[in-house]
Amino acid sequence: MTTDIPVIDLAPLRRGGAAGLKTVARQLGQACREVGFFAVTGHGIDSDLTGRVFAASRDFFARSAAEKTALSITGSPHNRGYVGIGAETLDTTRPSDLKEAFNIGLDLPADHPEVVAGRPFRGVNLWPGIPGWREAMLAYFDAAWRLGRQLHRGFASDLGLDPDHFESRLDAPMAILRLLHYPPRPGQVAPGQMGAGTHTDYGNVTILATDGVAGLQVRRRDGVWLDAPAVDGGFLCNIGDCLMRWTNDVYVSTPHRVQPPERERFSVVFFLDPNPDARVESLPGCVTPDRPARYPPVLGADYLQSRLDATYAHLAPRGRAEPSSA
Numbered sequence: 001m002t003t004d005i006p007v008i009d010l011a012p013l014r015r016g017g018a019a020g021l022k023t024v025a026r027q028l029g030q031a032c033r034e035v036g037f038f039a040v041t042g043h044g045i046d047s048d049l050t051g052r053v054f055a056a057s058r059d060f061f062a063r064s065a066a067e068k069t070a071l072s073i074t075g076s077p078h079n080r081g082y083v084g085i086g087a088e089t090l091d092t093t094r095p096s097d098l099k100e101a102f103n104i105g106l107d108l109p110a111d112h113p114e115v116v117a118g119r120p121f122r123g124v125n126l127w128p129g130i131p132g133w134r135e136a137m138l139a140y141f142d143a144a145w146r147l148g149r150q151l152h153r154g155f156a157s158d159l160g161l162d163p164d165h166f167e168s169r170l171d172a173p174m175a176i177l178r179l180l181h182y183p184p185r186p187g188q189v190a191p192g193q194m195g196a197g198t199h200t201d202y203g204n205v206t207i208l209a210t211d212g213v214a215g216l217q218v219r220r221r222d223g224v225w226l227d228a229p230a231v232d233g234g235f236l237c238n239i240g241d242c243l244m245r246w247t248n249d250v251y252v253s254t255p256h257r258v259q260p261p262e263r264e265r266f267s268v269v270f271f272l273d274p275n276p277d278a279r280v281e282s283l284p285g286c287v288t289p290d291r292p293a294r295y296p297p298v299l300g301a302d303y304l305q306s307r308l309d310a311t312y313a314h315l316a317p318r319g320r321a322e323p324s325s326a
């Protein structure tokens with residue numbers, strides 16, 4: 001059983017041949033079963049683009065409180081926009097999280113039929129008026145989404161499915177690109193307060209870039225907390241609860257948290273949740289006599305909503321229509 005976070009080179013998978021797919025699928029499958037986290041290199045995302053996103057994020061978070069709150073998520077019924085420091089509590093046994101965030105979802109125009117119809121998780125994004133900002137975010141959203149779909153080719157192959165199995169379940173996803181900013185310690189840190197409290201992510205897979213400042217910790221299956229490795233030019237990925245459910249617990253999501261960092265810290269997180277109408281049900285290869293189906297089928301949107309309702313029950317028992325993807 002592996003306990004460390006493996007580094008997986010995706011180049012053979014991205015080249016497209018059957019042998020490369022098989023090799024990478026085996027590595028991904030092992031990581032998803034045993035650790036729930038893995039780092040990827042050879043991912044195909046241009047480091048200049050990632051650099052532009054971090055620069056744009058720094059620019060935005062350095063703006064005045066008034067400028068940021070003008071784009072507040074509280075004014076968006078679709079989980080888009082700015083989340084202030086202390087607005088979220090991922091671990092509800094602790095004080096609120098010491099971070100601020102900005103959420104960007106699938107970019108649909110205001111006259112898109114699903115937006116007009118008020119479909120769950122469909123809405124327009126909010127944008128600061130910073131030149132080049134929107135373009136950088138949308139380019140990164142697309143690149144991370146593509147990478148997430150490539151990872152799913154590996155997962156599908158590892159699980160004995162057609163490599164394209166997830167493609168139609170991820171072509172209009174409830175994905176969120178989330179910029180995060182953690183203020184430095186010492187600041188106003190209450191006893192037990194975290195940058196982000198212990199949690200598992202809700203979706204299928206999360207793709208994380210950091211600025212190299214330490215803080216993220218991952219809870220190994222034996223309970224030991226590991227500092228997440230910084231992988232130069234790479235991304236850290238982890239399995240979320242929706243993919244865990246889809247695989248009937250063959251893949252396992254792993255709790256993680258962010259300590260209040262010594263220095264100011266920025267991270268860029270892409271949460272890939274499935275399409276709202278994707279039917280999340282135990283995959284055929286994941287159900288055996290020893291492992292009967294553990295969960296009834298559920299629609300992607302209903303699953304995400306149920307997780308958000310639980311997360312925010314302490315804040316707004318009936319109100320909050322939409323998430324803050326954790």
Ligand SMILES: O=C(O)CCC(=O)C(=O)O
Nearest residue numbers: 180196216258267269326
């Ligand atoms: O900022 C990080 O390194 C991780 C954040 C995280 O786990 C989350 O937002 O779900």
Ligand SMILES: [Fe+2]
Nearest residue numbers: 200201256326
């Ligand atoms: Fe997370």
